[in-house]
Amino acid sequence: MRILAAMSGGVDSAVAAGLLREQGHEVIGATLQLYDHGTATGRKGACCAGEDIHDARDVADRLGIPHYVLDRERRFREAVIDDFAGSYARGETPIPCVRCNQTVKFTDLVTLARDLGCEALATGHYARRVDLPDGPALLRAADPARDQSYFLFATTRAQLEFCRFPVGDFPDKAAVRAEAARLGLAVAAKPDSQDICFVPSGRYHEVVAGLRPDAAEPGEIVHLDGRVLGRHAGIARYTVGQGRGLGDASRDGETPLYVAALDAPRRRVVVGPAPALPRASVEAGEVNWLVPPPAAPLRCAVKLRAREAPRPATARWDADAEGGAGLLRLDLDEPGIVAPGQGCVLYDGDRVLGGGFLRRPAPAARVEAAGKVDSAGAAA
Structure with a gap:
């Protein structure tokens, strides 16, 4: 196959490209420059900018594959950074990795791959894709500590059909690094990226304040x-x-x-x-289904945050809500803390069924006394 390999400059995407090349595929490397190359140079914890672009190019040279760098700074700012700041200004907690996957990475790279005549797009995400009788399925990675399926819930069924995740079956990160060393890749010992890629300092509120002063x-x-x-x-x-x-x-x-x-x-x-704080009922919008939407209440497991374990719940899909966009309603067996803006991802075992973005809870009750607030934080 001719495969476009998304190369961020890290060890995971490098190994993904290397494995596919070793298997005999025609691999084309592509790196997205997502924010200012100059200011990112030398910073630790970044990706898709600065030294990472050079690292990706070095890996491509080692593997003997062509490599392209695509300027997507404007697209990234509009789709991810501006959305990030706007979400905080609305009192939400954004999840920029999902927005990046949903827009710049999968939408743009799948389009590029098809333009180049590729038959698939490969990334270094820790997730698994398998073909089942009802179509391609997105599964959690073999390494639960590294699993990134939560961040891929917005991948459409058509995109999933086109995508491959070569490192998803590795048992742990040590095995991936060992594979990188075997392939002779200089990034074998490169540290993992940390925090939000465009805020490697961790002071995200400073980025938000610069774009949305009202949030500060x-x-x-x-x-x-x-x-x-x-x-x-x-x-x-x-x-x-x-x-x-x-x-x-x-x-x-x-x-x-x-x-x-x-x-x-x-x-x-x-x-x-x-x-x-915990709530037994939650709602999510902007829902993407990787299986046919359920017509009846569905027992499943749900993750309300990336680092928590899935919890049992009953899901109900209201296809007519929000002007036909639909709304996912969940009754949790055990109440959980709901941070509006975070992902709400449904699982059946290891399989991702779909997911959306958590909505602000409706007030459980209005407090009539003057000056008090209800449980959603609105003035009574």
């Missing part, structure tokens, strides 16, 4: 019962479930407090005790 405006920290407990320096610094960075508002007497909701219009951070 100070406001009140308010208890669920309406008491004002303190001040904050911008809602972009907080996410639901967070306990750090609350200052004097981190405790109510002897009771630790956590972020329960973000009220962006009023610039309020709403806090409460841990038992008040």
